[in-house]
């Protein structure tokens with residue numbers, strides 16, 4: 001957007017920057033430029049004005065210094081890495097559960113919802129905070145949140161950031177970086193893909209936190225079938241079928257149920273968490289969109305089926 005604006009107005013901008021912007025000049029642009037210039041001046045003078053203000057807030061090169069509360073701690077960071085379904089999050093959640101206070105940050109509402117449910121069930125009162133809902137539990141010192149909702153002004157004994165490799169995500173990576181740099185916790189558990197280790201180590205070199213990497217192995221094998229499934233009548237109890245669209249999910253469900261041997265559960269991205277967990281996963285067969293297949297292993301230990 002900014003580059004488009006600058007490209008479209010480069011001549012005008014050049015004149016404006018050299019102070020020669022009085023004549024043929026679009027009033028709309030002039031107004032914007034003056035506002036922008038005014039704002040910059042205000043920010044700059046603000047950043048230079050106060051003796052107590054140590055950071056220049058126009059300097060974006062040292063984001064770790066934006067979180068003094070986290071920097072005052074020497075955090076113990078545990079990096080749990082391994083393939084999916086290897087128990088990384090399970091291990092981190094055990095630490096969270098046994099801590100006096102804590103926060104779980106995940107990329108999805110369903111994950112936050114599952115963690116809140118797990119902690120509350122274990123008599124550890126836990127709030128659920130996502131972009132859509134805020135469920136506060138009396139006496140809670142724990143929070144399960146979607147990563148954008150992480151509170152970096154509070155102090156925690158333990159924090160978990162799940163799917164930390166999403167630091168590299170072009171649209172949501174900033175929230176993971178903010179949580180990684182900003183959460184003020186004595187113990188910080190990061191769960192994710194081993195590919196993220198070098199980047200995280202580099203970031204944490206700057207913050208001066210203590211880091212320990214723990215590698216995990218897959219708990220149950222993921223084995224593709226040697227032969228394609230020839231007919232839907234060969235679908236067995238406990239199988240899971242992954243499709244590419246919601247329409248296909250319902251089409252296949254209908255076809256399988258028409259055979260009369262099985263009932264199907266249905267899971268896909270936009271189903272609310274409550275509805276997803278209400279789906280009876282012990283039924284013959286479950287289906288979900290590829291976009292949501294990451295939920296396959298945590299919730300359903302099913303045999304893999306390819307068509």
Ligand SMILES: Nc1ncnc2c1ncn2[C@@H]1O[C@H](COP(=O)(O)OP(=O)(O)OP(=O)(O)O)[C@@H](O)[C@H]1O
Pocket residue numbers: 082083084085086087088089090091191192219294297298299
């Ligand atoms: N030691 C364990 N005892 C009992 N259940 C476990 C144990 N470790 C993992 N599980 C269960 O196995 C499932 C997968 O574990 P978990 O979610 O921790 O894996 P993960 O490696 O974090 O996977 P992902 O990368 O997909 O998030 C969960 O249902 C979890 O409760």
